[in-house]
Each structure stands twice: as C-alpha cells, then as structure tokens.
Amino acid sequence: MDTEKGAFAGFAASFKAEIEPQHADLLLFACCLTSGLVDSTIYNAYNTFVSMQTGNTIFVGLGASSQNARPYGWARSLTSIGCFILGCFFFARLHSIVGARKRGSLMMSFALQASIIIITAGLIEGGAISSALGDRLSQTTPPWDQEVPIVLLSIQSAGQIVTSRALGFNEVPTVVITSLLCDLVSDPKLFLIRNQKRDRRVIAFVLTLLGAIIGGWVTKATQAIAPTLWLSAGIKVVVVVAWGLWKAK
Secondary structure, eight states: OOOHHHHHHHHHHHHHSSBBBBBTTTHHHHHHHHHHHHHHHHHHHSSSSSHHHHHHHHHHHHTTTOOOOOOTHHHHHHHHHHHHHHHHHHHHHHHHOOTTHHHHHHHHOOOOOOOOHHHHHHHHHTTSSSOTTTTTTSSSSOOOOGHHHHHHHHHHHHHHHEEEEETTTTOSSOOOOOHHHHHHHHHHTTTOOOHHHHHHHHHHHHHHHHHHHHHHHHHHHOSSSSHHHHHHHHHHHHHHHHHHHSSOO
C-alpha cells in the first residue's frame, strides 16, 4: 500500500512539475510539420485552411462581394476562423488553470489535439463524413457534414500556437508563416553565425513547407484524406509521450 501511495505521489509530483523549456522548440517543430500536413490535405479536400487563418479571412471577404468561386466557401472559412478563436480561448484557459509550463498542462493539451485528429480521421475513413476529393469542383452545394472536420481541426490547431506562446518561443508560432518570414528578414542579427531565433524561424518554415509537400503527395497517391490525418495524429501522440519524459526544472 505504501509503495502504491509513493508511486502515485511521484506521478502526481511529475504531473505538476514545470518542464525545462530548453530545447522544447524541437517539439514545436513537429507541430510545424503537422500544420503543413493537415492544412494542405484539408485545403485540397474542402478548399479551406484550418491553421493559416489569413487565407480564410480573404476567402470570407471575397464571399461578402459574391466573388468567391467556391460554393459556400466563405461559410467554411468563417467556421474555421471562429473555431480557431474558440480553440485559442480554450487552450489558453487550460494553460492558465493548470499552469502554462506544467507537464500535465502540456500533456493534456497535446493529448486533446491528438484525440481530435484521431476522431476526425476515423469519421472520414468510416464514411460518416464525405471527403470531397473526387468531386469538390463539381459541387454546387457542398455537403454540410464537411463542416465537422473543419470545426475539429481548427480547434486543435489553436493548441499549437498557444503552446508556443506559453513556452516563450514566439518565433515559432507553428501556424503562421507571414509574420515568421517578416521577423526572419527583419532580424538585425540575421547574418550572424550564431542566431537561435533566426535558425528556429528557418526550420519552422522549411518543416511547414515540407509537411505541405508530403500532405499533397500522400493525398494524390491515396486519393484519401485519412492517411495524412493518421500520420499527423501519430506525431501528436509522440509529442505527448515526449512531454511525459521531458526534463523538469
């Protein structure tokens, strides 16, 4: 009994411990890869981003003047923007309540993100939600069940950028490229040999692009959305395990 109590106390202490943020950017780089994977796949299927909200904002603006050629594309984009905002609110409150850099907070955040992607992949692969890969250009009215993956994946994408802020790695937002590139070339220390922030920005950009390329090829080869989502979920599960093993302060 004492052994069990000791083990539980040790687990609870580990769960409440604050992680050492040094090198935690490595796990955020994994998030950049998943952003590229998920966004390229979902845009290919539903013509909507779930991470990069700048593009969605433009799509909504074009819809206001009836110049968006995609049937009800503005509605999908508006859904993504709204759910991304809700996701940011939720994950920010989670970090605030549990502790921004607590192991438990980070593990719960990424476990939720992984679970959301798994649920989405399962719904699509099981046929509960249409993928629209084959006939997305011929539809006059899109099946509204396709709002489900947009809602779920937009919420989970928000968890990444909230984590990057919580850990203090503002130069690796994981879901934004425009500001990242601006900050990269605006850095007065851009050409110094040693510049960690510059290096992080470059790696984040390359991995996001690489994820988009991989997502595009996988979708083209399989004519399905689920494989890329399963891959992204697997990456998030690895991140959960990594947080569980990460060095405490």
